[in-house]
Amino acid sequence: MSREKFVSGTLSRKRFQEILDLFHQSTQQLGDDRNKIKIVTYQGEKLVVKSFRTPNFINKIAYRFFRKSKAARSYYNAQYLEQHGIGTPSPIAFLEQLTALGLHESYYVSAYANHDFTYREIINDDQLQDKENILKQFSKFMYDMHEAGIYFLDHSPGNTLIKKEGDNYTFSLVDLNRMKFYDIPYEDRLKNFERLSPKKEMYEVMGAEYALLSKQDPQTTIETMWKYTQQFQEAFHRKKRMKKKIKGIFKS
Template sequence: MKEKEVKVFNGNLTSDLKNSLTKVINNFDSYEGGIGKRNKIKIIKVNDRELNIKSFKVPHFANQIVYKFFRKSKAQRSFEYANMLTELGVGTPEPIAYFEYTTAFFFKKSFYVSENLDCDFTYRELTKDFNIPDYDNILRAFTRFTYSLHKKNILFLDHSPGNTLIKKNGDSYNFYLVDLNRMCFKPLDFETRIKNFSKLTIHKSMVEVMSDEYAKCSGENYNKIFDLMWKETEAFQEKFHRKKRLKEKVLGKQ
């Protein structure tokens, strides 16, 4: 069955860039490189603009129907959430466009396009190298950034090590969220806010610093914050490794 192409563009794009970007998307697989297993990300120069193009894998059969008729695609949500974050003054690479390919009854491929952002490092580096210059200030600035998200009623569900880009700006730091398709915008209670830190690190020393800074920002009790943040961190790690062991056991039997 022939696929139908659906395009949504940022209104600031010129027709020339739209046409060039369409050609790139239609020939995405012919471009070399890329990172990612389930989804593929490639940095491609289009009309002298360096763009980050994320190709989402084709959903399984049931979700092809769900995404076709009942739910927004990951690409569309990424585009719309990026625009919402920008309006709220939260850093994220500039959203450019999203593409969807469908048939009459099924959802197929989709792509999210944003401006490529050169960062100095990601939060992940903080979990691996404690000797990064100005380490404590960066971690505390990141905690303040997360607190600002919560104050704006933003719950970033994929708040994990690789999804915050960090760029040094003089003596301060700017933070940019990526991988945006899972977000909520609603008032957040204490437990939800603190649990939002659970995927970020396995190191108790980092949890101690983030708890201390979050207490300073919020005026809430440090011990209460730390006890919950560390409890949720351990719970997430246990769930992660249990799932990993189960997967290895299943694959081992095949």
């Protein structure tokens, strides 16, 4: 026997179904993700709908009985961020479709966040102006997030949306299902920068600004950030080499 769990502060289940129908019809897919993410327009409002990949057998059971699903975590984490003044697209609703064996399908709907670029462009776009100022303001955003006890586990370059407003920049986090909430020690805070860039000069700007806000030593902060980044980069490329090697074995 199947059942479903639907949570929303504003939408009825009927209206949510209308949004899902638009999702299945839409061809505006964002990125090449293992989950399907599409933009839809519903009653004049631009929305983002994320359909999570059906979990494996063990996770089906875990998400059904022991843990919140990725859709539920995305929704509740976004609420937490909003309550603490941290930018993220407004959460609208989530739906879990459940069977006796566990979670089958799940969906998360949020508002669409208008943005000019992502953090990735700071790394890759040589034409982008005002990078130092952006990085300083981003460091303040990170500091505020950490002060609110938020540790973003998927803090990769594509998951921060950036909008320019005069001389200021606003930042919005997406892909929110993996977060921790605790009183974050300084060392952990610096580790939270590790996925953001392979470029040391960016950490020199971010580290100096973060240290200033935290009343810590700038050089030690920069060196610690960079140490964690190098460790992450080494592990990331080692994993890529291993995958390539395994793929080669199966091809031969």
